[in-house]
Amino acid sequence: MRKHIFSKKIDAFFKGLADAWNFVRRFFQEVFVPPYEFKEVIHQCYRIGVESLPLISLTGFIVGIVFTNQSRPSLSEFGATSWLPSLIAIAIVRAMGPLVTALIAAGKVGSGIGAEIASMKVTEQIDAMEVSATNPYKFLVVSRVLATTFMIPVLVMYTDFVALMGAFINVNANELVSISTFFAQVFSSVTFLDIFSSIIKSLFFGFTIGMVGCYKGYTSSKGTEGVGRAANAAVVISMFLIFIEELLSLQIINLFRIK
């Protein structure tokens, strides 16, 4: 009979946290040490970036239209519909663009990474890499985490643009505002801090999505059932962490804004 420090569940929770910490720490130990898997990083960037584009485009465009539509009645009560481009630009660049992109990527990319690595583990493909003297952590985890970390900010900028285009179409149809006027107002409202903080935040979102997906896949067990569980857990945990990071980043950015 095994003894537990607290209870079986609490011990397992803390062990899980320690394992996750070691998994993340290993990334920083391995990322700067050769050999570098450049080819695989580029391949993963392509997969994550290009394959997410249709979904991100559609979602970003719809978010732009819907948010503009929902904001108009409140502003029109004060006769301030001319402020729509500013309001939308700030909302999209500061929060909605990064958050919508990250949540979609967590669902599409994070679950894909979790399921792919878990199925590789179940079918002994990770063991096969190891016995052929290849570091599977470096090939599978480091490359995917780097790819998500680099690509999510790119996708966020793309989502911002598409969402603003959606907003422009709506504003143009209702307020007859030209594209130059719309974007002049957008750029006058958005500050360097907004864009910079959005990119930094997105780097963290990307790192989280990649790392959680890889961790859940790499540590999956219980055969094929574990593949589904890994994919599911990768999405749920990534989304949860993204919201926590959003909250924290808001507090930190506000400190700079007050100054």
Place this chain on the structure above:
Amino acid sequence: MDNREKVVVARNLFKAFGDLEVLKGVNLDLYREENLVVLGRSGTGKSVLIKIMVGLLKQDSGSMQVLGKEITRLGIQELNSLRLKIGFSFQNSALYDSMTVRENMEFPLVRNVKNLTKKEINLRIEELLDAVGLPQTINQMPSELSGGQKKRIGVARTLVLNPEIMLYDEPTAGLDPITCVEINNLINEVRERYKTTSIVITHDLSCAKQTGDRMAVLLEGQFNAIGSFEEVFPHATDERIKSFYDYNFINS
């Protein structure tokens, strides 16, 4: 036989998973260029034994020497150097799903052999695919291959680095009898052509009889009988070994 070079020496090997003790003091000698077949029922630790040999698992106690090196004392660099001399053919072939057959075979080659030209790589891959009788599959994905083809490609992939030792984990599991015979022939051909030393893990006595010089039966965490097929099976007195033989050759 004792004068021959020992390439694997296991002494008093113990391994447990939680409360489940799998290996309970295993002793084993594997001689150069022999084919040793390890038999035993499912869950007796046959695969665990060969995973310890390549450092995928670590024993709880005891010694495992491969090509004169104690596995547990090796750093990662030394372990990887040793792994290049060992080919591991997995039970489910373990071909990389997202890569073609060519890319599967290139994978260990380009990472471990420096200064190879594209032409040399292609030549090596084509030669090995010819050797396993599947040159036409070079651009196919693993999902397009049959079970037997996957096993053959898996063997070809392990041969790409010219290993001295081949470890086959259940090479005939899940295959029809004709394909089983083909795989058994392939194991023998690999030994003859590439002068490898092999361990074949199986519970298929036909495979054992066809491929093995010696049989080693793993029962309750220890080797119970080691010898030629004729010495171990037809006249076995141990009921567990006898029933193993009966189920394979008489009841079936």
